[in-house]
Amino acid sequence: MGTQTTPPGFRQISRHDKLFKERVHDAYRARQKLPEPSVCPQCGAVFQEGRWQWLEAPPGAHQQICAACQRIQDDYPAGFITLDGEFYNAHRSEIMHLVNNIEKREKTEHPFNRIMKIEEKDGATLVTTTDIHLARGIGEAVHDAYQGDLEFHYNPDEYLLRVTWTR
Template identity: 40%
Template sequence: MDKYQQSHKDKLFKTSTHDPYCSQRVEGSAICSQCGAVYHAGNWTWSRPENTVAHAAKDTTCPACRRVADDMPAGTLTLSGSFLQKHRDEIIHLMEHTEKAEKAEHALERIIKLSDSADDLIVTTTGIHLANRLSHALESAFKGQSDYRYSADQYGVSIHWTRDE
């Protein structure tokens, strides 16, 4: 193996990182005992297809509810800047509206919590797609700068959005 092949060896054979919370499979169809999401044909949704029998077992919990219970976010969005302090209520309203739209289509995409840290607002999500969508909604509505960092060894994304006036 020459130097070029050796330098690219790790890059060529790296496996993609998968969400460990979604690796647990459910046999047949089921209903999450906490939120009511329906598992059918390998997907979690809000609607149950006709002629499908879903079992509401006490121990069946969707990946999003498990993430919330474990407080293990897949996405972390940190907002900062003087603009945040002046328009906090508008920003929170936008994030709640965006989550509602995303959650209606994708049962596993939810906000875990909004918390304050110094002058920052930290939003944690059950999925990386909702974190991305929130960041894009912020950029579209209020401009600002976003910095995306995907984890190399874990399933997750960390996004930092900032805007100063």
């Protein structure tokens, strides 16, 4: 890091490695550390060793709803995936099987990565997720398997990702 002199009393630090602090504005992220162990009364995920995991809940664990269950309860998704096109309509069940397998794999390791809803709208399918990383993973998996057009639109102020795949 280099230091540049600016007006008296101020110091400007410039980074040469081009790294920047990630802006995360997730309203569902915990503001303070939870007591350990904590268990979500809705899904049974356990907060232990600094993270949420799928474990057996220890007796007397603190009760705390997890962020994924809170998003589901509030109907406030972090990820939106739109799947559309003639190819999609012809291979809908096969592609949706892939989508569900991606969620199953991700949810095993990351309890917050869940599908909230799957809705059919005007010939397209809208999949909503509790986390932006799952939405991105689903979009990339469908694109890798079937090609087509893939677009990402990320809104950091709302911690929201919109993924559109068309073929």
